Each structure stands twice: as C-alpha cells, then as structure tokens.
Amino acid sequence: MRAVVFHGPEDLRYEEVEVSPPGAGELLLRIDAALTCGTDVKTLHRGHPVMIPRVPTVFGHEFAGTVVGVGRGVSAFREGDRVVAANSAPCGECRLCAAGRPNLCEDLLFVNGAYGEFIVLPERLVAENVVRLADSLPAARAAFAEPLACALLAIDHGEVEAGKTVAVFGHGPLGCLLAMLAAARKARVLLIGKAGWRMERVRTLGLGECLDATASADIVADLRALTGGRGAEVTIDATGRPEVWEQAMGAVGRGGSVVFFGGCAPGTTVRLDSRRVHYEGLTLSGAFHHTPETIRRAVDLLETEAVVPDSLLTHRLGLEGVEEALKLMARGDALKVLIEP
Numbered sequence: 001m002r003a004v005v006f007h008g009p010e011d012l013r014y015e016e017v018e019v020s021p022p023g024a025g026e027l028l029l030r031i032d033a034a035l036t037c038g039t040d041v042k043t044l045h046r047g048h049p050v051m052i053p054r055v056p057t058v059f060g061h062e063f064a065g066t067v068v069g070v071g072r073g074v075s076a077f078r079e080g081d082r083v084v085a086a087n088s089a090p091c092g093e094c095r096l097c098a099a100g101r102p103n104l105c106e107d108l109l110f111v112n113g114a115y116g117e118f119i120v121l122p123e124r125l126v127a128e129n130v131v132r133l134a135d136s137l138p139a140a141r142a143a144f145a146e147p148l149a150c151a152l153l154a155i156d157h158g159e160v161e162a163g164k165t166v167a168v169f170g171h172g173p174l175g176c177l178l179a180m181l182a183a184a185r186k187a188r189v190l191l192i193g194k195a196g197w198r199m200e201r202v203r204t205l206g207l208g209e210c211l212d213a214t215a216s217a218d219i220v221a222d223l224r225a226l227t228g229g230r231g232a233e234v235t236i237d238a239t240g241r242p243e244v245w246e247q248a249m250g251a252v253g254r255g256g257s258v259v260f261f262g263g264c265a266p267g268t269t270v271r272l273d274s275r276r277v278h279y280e281g282l283t284l285s286g287a288f289h290h291t292p293e294t295i296r297r298a299v300d301l302l303e304t305e306a307v308v309p310d311s312l313l314t315h316r317l318g319l320e321g322v323e324e325a326l327k328l329m330a331r332g333d334a335l336k337v338l339i340e341p
C-alpha cells in the first residue's frame with residue numbers, strides 16, 4: 001500500500017509499505033478518512049518518545065475506516081463494519097487503570113498509521129478502543145472521535161454544565177472542540193484567541209463570545225468584567241503556554257475550576273497565587289488524553305449531532321498531500337486537514 005512514513009524528525013516519506021494480514025485478535029482496516037493534528041506537527045519536528053517509540057512508523061493518529069480483514073478470535077467485528085479506533089489502548093491492569101483513570105495507564109499502547117491506505121489494529125486496541133459507527137455518521141466526522149474524546153475529558157474535569165461561564169483559551173481545533181462541548185452543555189462560552197484569519201473563521205462558527213487577546217491590554221481584567229467581576233466558573237487552557245496557564249488561573253472565580261489541557265514545553269513552570277488557591281477553594285487539574293469511555297461518548301455526541309465539527313475542516317487532500325497539510329498546520333493556515341487515501 002501507499003503510506004506516509006515517519007523515519008525521524010523532519011523525515012517524512014510517501015512510500016510503498018507492505019500490509020500484513022491481521023493476526024489473532026487483530027483487525028485490518030481500510031482507512032476512509034484521517035485528520036491532521038497539532039501533535040503531528042510537533043512530532044514531525046522533534047519526534048515523540050511516547051507516541052512513536054520506534055521508527056520507521058506510518059504517521060498519523062486520527063482516523064476512521066472500514067474493516068476488510070478479521071483476525072482469528074475476533075467476534076465483535078466483521079468485514080464491512082465501519083469503525084473508529086482510538087490511537088491508544090490502556091492495559092486494564094495497572095493501578096491507574098484499576099482506579100478508573102486509564103488515560104494515565106502506566107503501559108498505554110500507542111497506535112499510529114492513519115496516513116496509509118490500510119492499518120492493522122493490534123489485539124489490545126481491538127478489545128478496548130474500537131467503536132462501530134452508525135451508517136449515518138460520515139467517516140470524516142467520525143475521525144474527530146479521538147480529539148473530541150480528549151476535549152471531553154477536560155470538560156468533565158471542569159464539571160462544565162448549564163448556567164456556568166466557561167473561558168477557553170486558544171482557538172485552535174481543540175479550543176474549538178472544547179467550546180462546542182461546553183456550548184452543547186448549555187454553558188456560556190468565552191473563547192480567547194489571537195487576531196488573524198483563524199479567529200475570523202472561528203467567529204463565524206458561533207461557538208461563543210470570541211475575544212481577541214492581542215487587542216487587549218489585560219485579558220484577565222476583560223474576562224472579569226464580562227463575568228460581573230466574579231470571574232468564570234471554569235477556565236480551560238488549550239494553548240500549552242505557561243503565560244496563558246497563568247491567565248487561566250487569573251480569570252477563574254471563587255470556587256472555580258481551572259483545567260490545564262494544553263501541554264507546555266518540558267521544564268516550564270508557572271506562578272500561582274497561593275492565597276487565592278487556598279482561600280477561594282480553586283480546583284486546578286490537568287487533563288491528558290482520553291479513556292475508552294470518553295471515546296464512546298465522543299462517538300455518541302457525533303452520531304446524535306450534539307457536536308458537528310465539520311466546520312473545522314479547512315482543507316481536503318490525498319495521502320500524497322500529507323506533508324503539505326502539515327506545513328499548512330505549522331504555518332497556522334489550516335485548522336484541520338481531511339486526508340482521504
């Protein structure tokens with residue numbers, strides 16, 4: 001098959017790769033739709049010791065497809081099933097899996113290979129994290145299940161619900177998915193971004209009240225003014241920038257919840273107001289990755305059209321266009337690119 005293979009940092013090759021038949025417990029999938037992700041851009045630049053422990057590896061991790069081969073012992077799926085697969089599967093046995101936090105599994109098995117014509121899904125993934133799709137759900141929309149499941153974990157952490165004000169920092173695809181989820185729960189959404197075409201595009205999506213941080217002398221003061229001086233009930237960082245983490249803490253109100261969704265560069269630190277954290281009972285939490293449960297709920301939200309993220313697809317290319325797609329992403333000229341093999 002043709003596939004886009006990661007050979008190491010800055011070394012992506014569109015080449016011929018052999019497809020092996022599915023072994024015991026495995027599924028062979030024909031990929032119908034794959035999506036680019038900000039993580040791909042970072043990984044292409046500097047590698048990723050956790051997500052890509054070995055090279056060469058077929059690149060990409062957000063995809064949906066059709067089962068075209070079923071390994072021995074698999075009874076839950078048959079040829080022709082349309083499915084979405086997460087990009088990881090927890091072990092189910094470590095102390096964090098036992099504690100119901102499989103996103104933090106000590107032995108998370110990562111799966112890459114969205115940018116190929118086919119992919120073999122390993123046994124553990126098939127057992128834990130592959131979901132059959134309703135006929136009505138297009139593959140391009142279903143492929144959002146993985147990032148949407150990550151966002152859902154953050155929304156859960158923040159206990160976002162109707163009547164609360166939620167400030168989302170960052171207007172990239174994940175900031176938008178967070179805003180869509182918060183809006184679906186009938187929360188008031190304040191989306192903070194930077195001036196530019198992406199902001200203009202996001203404004204047209206009606207995800208909430210958009211604020212341009214670059215046009216503000218003090219975004220925290222602006223957010224407080226918009227919330228009657230109290231601050232938001234929930235603030236979520238989706239930028240992965242330490243200075244924005246501090247803004248998220250500054251803009252949250254008494255008794256509120258700050259969710260750190262965007263991962264910062266290694267070695268960075270933030271300042272926090274210890275008085276406020278204690279006397280105002282703030283909840284600070286990190287939200288990383290997804291769980292088999294949030295993956296299933298994400299598929300449900302897509303199937304019931306509670307969340308319709310199609311508007312985040314700004315470009316559509318074939319496999320040979322992956323490198324170009326990632327350049328568009330790196331330059332901030334795309335939100336998400338749909339790759340159709």
Ligand SMILES: [Zn+2]
Nearest residue numbers: 037039062147
């Ligand atoms: Zn992703």
Ligand SMILES: [Zn+2]
Nearest residue numbers: 091094097105
């Ligand atoms: Zn585990």
